[in-house]
Amino acid sequence: xxxxxxxxxxxxxxxxxxxxxxxxxxxxxxxxxxxxxxxxxxxxxxxxxxxxxxxxxxxxxxxxxxxxxxxxxxxxxxxxxxxxxxxxxxxxxxxxxxxxxxxxxxxxxxxxxxxxxxxxxxxxxxxxxxxxxxxxxxxxxxxxxxxxxxxxxxxxxxxxxxxxxxxxxxxxxxxxxxxxxxxxxxxxxxxxxxxxxxxxxxxxxxxxxxxxxxxxxxxxxxxxxxxxxxxxxxxxxxxxxxxxxxxxxxxxxxxxxxxxxxxxxxxxxxxxxxxxxxxxxxxxxxxxxxxxxxxxxxxxxxxxxxxx
Amino acid sequence: xxxxxxxxxxxxxxxxxxxxxxxxxxxxxxxxxxxxxxxxxxxxxxxxxxxxxxxxxxxxxxxxxxxxxxxxxxxxxxxxxxxxxxxxxxxxxxxxxxxxxxxxxxxxxxxxxxxxxxxxxxxxxxxxxxxxxxxxxxxxxxxxxxxxxxxxxxxxxxxxxxxxxxxxxxxxxxxxxxxxxxxxxxxxxxxxxxxxxxxxxxxxxxxxxxxxxxxxxxxxxxxxxxxxxxxxxxxxxxxxxxxxxxxxxxxxxxxxxxxxxxxxxxxxxxxxxxxxxxxxxxxxxxxxxxxxxxxxxxxxxxxxxx
Ligand SMILES: Nc1ncnc2c1ncn2[C@@H]1O[C@H](COP(=O)(O)OP(=O)(O)OP(=O)(O)O)[C@@H](O)[C@H]1O
Ligand SMILES: [Mg+2]
Numbered sequence: 001x002x003x004x005x006x007x008x009x010x011x012x013x014x015x016x017x018x019x020x021x022x023x024x025x026x027x028x029x030x031x032x033x034x035x036x037x038x039x040x041x042x043x044x045x046x047x048x049x050x051x052x053x054x055x056x057x058x059x060x061x062x063x064x065x066x067x068x069x070x071x072x073x074x075x076x077x078x079x080x081x082x083x084x085x086x087x088x089x090x091x092x093x094x095x096x097x098x099x100x101x102x103x104x105x106x107x108x109x110x111x112x113x114x115x116x117x118x119x120x121x122x123x124x125x126x127x128x129x130x131x132x133x134x135x136x137x138x139x140x141x142x143x144x145x146x147x148x149x150x151x152x153x154x155x156x157x158x159x160x161x162x163x164x165x166x167x168x169x170x171x172x173x174x175x176x177x178x179x180x181x182x183x184x185x186x187x188x189x190x191x192x193x194x195x196x197x198x199x200x201x202x203x204x205x206x207x208x209x210x211x212x213x214x215x216x217x218x219x220x221x222x223x224x225x226x227x228x229x230x231x232x233x234x235x236x237x238x239x240x241x242x243x244x245x246x247x248x249x250x251x252x253x254x255x256x257x258x259x260x261x262x263x264x265x266x267x268x269x270x271x272x273x274x275x276x277x278x279x280x281x282x283x284x285x286x287x288x289x290x291x292x293x294x295x296x297x298x299x300x301x302x303x304x305x306x307x308x
Numbered sequence: 309x310x311x312x313x314x315x316x317x318x319x320x321x322x323x324x325x326x327x328x329x330x331x332x333x334x335x336x337x338x339x340x341x342x343x344x345x346x347x348x349x350x351x352x353x354x355x356x357x358x359x360x361x362x363x364x365x366x367x368x369x370x371x372x373x374x375x376x377x378x379x380x381x382x383x384x385x386x387x388x389x390x391x392x393x394x395x396x397x398x399x400x401x402x403x404x405x406x407x408x409x410x411x412x413x414x415x416x417x418x419x420x421x422x423x424x425x426x427x428x429x430x431x432x433x434x435x436x437x438x439x440x441x442x443x444x445x446x447x448x449x450x451x452x453x454x455x456x457x458x459x460x461x462x463x464x465x466x467x468x469x470x471x472x473x474x475x476x477x478x479x480x481x482x483x484x485x486x487x488x489x490x491x492x493x494x495x496x497x498x499x500x501x502x503x504x505x506x507x508x509x510x511x512x513x514x515x516x517x518x519x520x521x522x523x524x525x526x527x528x529x530x531x532x533x534x535x536x537x538x539x540x541x542x543x544x545x546x547x548x549x550x551x552x553x554x555x556x557x558x559x560x561x562x563x564x565x566x567x568x569x570x571x572x573x574x575x576x577x578x579x580x581x582x583x584x585x586x587x588x589x590x591x592x593x594x595x596x597x598x599x600x601x602x603x604x605x606x607x608x609x610x611x612x613x614x
Binding site for chain 2: 045048049050051052067068070073074076078080082083084085086087088089093096097098100101102103145149
């Protein structure tokens with residue numbers, strides 16, 4: 001769907017995006033993660049034609065339309081990381097304005113506006129002035145606006161920044177909903193727990209470079225090192241710790257009365273084999289569990305030391 | 309093909325119609341006009357009493373230049389203020405980027421902004437037509453002249469609006485854009501004389517009579533000269549440049565042609581419109597993120613090196 005190839009953006013001597021290549025398949029809900037200043041916004045703005053790349057190319061599907069062309073703009077709905085409002089403009093007029101900027105017919109826009117406002121749960125605000133809406137409502141209105149021209153690809157830059165937890169949940173539900181309707185969606189965010197719940201694929205970016213990208217399970221598994229194993233032992237502790245230390249990829253982090261905390265780099269299967277091995281070697285365990293590998297820990301691990 | 313109203317015009321008019329500013333502005337303008345009208349009327353009355361005791365009506369024709377010049381002044385002052393903030397204002401509200409991601413081309417954004425300013429200023433122009441009409445009907449000018457005057461005001465509004473929008477695309481702050489617009493006025497109003505001055509100096513030192521020559525072509529771009537010529541023609545029926553009585557062989561065909569008043573006005577109007585288009589095209593180029601190095605985010609870190 002979206003092919004980004006060798007994309008580079010320099011600000012003077014500073015490289016904000018460094019040879020980024022990425023493919024986002026159709027129908028994905030893609031989470032674009034990275035610490036502040038990683039270059040997410042820069043990448044998104046280039047894709048939307050708001051910034052000129054220093055090098056590289058962006059393509060949607062099989063179309064050869066260049067970035068910033070009308071054809072490309074028709075395929076993208078963009079929700080920026082800010083929300084600009086006009087005073088004295090009503091919600092329906094706001095929608096009408098942007099619709100007509102895509103050359104749509106007023107009648108069609110009015111019909112679509114009703115549907116979209118229903119989708120984002122703002123039907124009762126249709127006659128309200130935009131600047132009187134709450135932040136969460138504005139954010140949802142912005143999503144509705146971005147969907148007006150029925151784009152193939154919806155790009156949201158930090159859609160939950162500044163929202164309260166409830167508004168966040170609503171936004172998440174809305175995005176999940178859109179995903180299930182078959183839209184391809186890209187979300188940039190640093191709220192990782194949120195992304196891990198709704199995205200089916202992610203890309204992690206740091207200092208202008210893409211560190212990894214792919215299906216969320218694959219990424220988590222591949223970089224499983226973030227996971228922690230809690231092992232409760234009722235037999236002798238000493239040999240158990242020794243056994244663990246002998247294993248490749250295992251770092252014993254702490255040993256308490258009868259619980260060992262272990263950092264482990266390995267796949268699901270390897271963890272299984274580790275358990276098997278321990279049992280075979282007469283270690284009696286009452287508990288062996290994985291702290292759910294959070295995206296947070298993965299994120300910290302992958303971007304560690306680079307975020308200053 | 310169905311012609312659609314530029315969405316920016318629609319939005320700008322909707323928004324400004326709801327703000328109190330335009331109502332107060334119109335109110336103030338009407339007040340000013342009324343006061344000016346009454347003063348002018350009493351002066352005319354006093355004058356006519358001392359000379360021709362019963363012929364006050366023929367003096368009413370002088371209301372026309374008074375009101376007209378007031379309007380020209382207002383257009384030149386207000387339109388840059390309306391447009392100067394239009395792009396920087398959208399950028400401040402952070403709505404400009406969203407606009408750029410739609411199918412609106414930068415030129416149609418710029419054109420929409422200028423046109424909405426022109427329409428808003430036309431509210432003021434139309435409000436003053438009854439007074440001008442008095443000068444026309446009672447004072448003996450033709451309806452056609454009133455019509456052409458309104459056309460020239462629209463042209464002037466486009467011209468000043470294009471300068472304003474260009475400045476808006478260059479300056480971050482609206483106030484800086486307004487000041488820059490006035491600098492452009494000075495350059496255009498004064499600068500177009502420079503070739504003629506140089507030519508005059510040069511002509512004096514070498515050979516005598518063609519003191520203007522082709523350097524006069526630059527005057528075509530000067531709205532002040534355009535209006536001088538316009539008023540001279542309307543009020544006296546003569547042309548500013550007719551007095552020069554050019555000899556075709558001496559000044560060349562171009563200057564000769566231009567010294568024919570009506571031709572001059574027509575060509576000058578075209579030149580002024582062309583210049584407006586150049587300013588708008590430059591503004592469109594400037595705001596297009598794919599051309600300029602810009603695309604900065606408002607309120608974020610300033611571009612360091614570029
Ligand atoms: N106009 C500019 N001039 C110079 N440097 C810039 C400009 N815009 C962005 N940068 C730099 O580019 C880098 C990437 O910025 P970007 O906004 O893409 O980060 P981000 O990943 O979106 O961060 P955040 O999570 O804070 O939104 C930053 O170091 C920033 O300082
Ligand atoms: Mg950002």
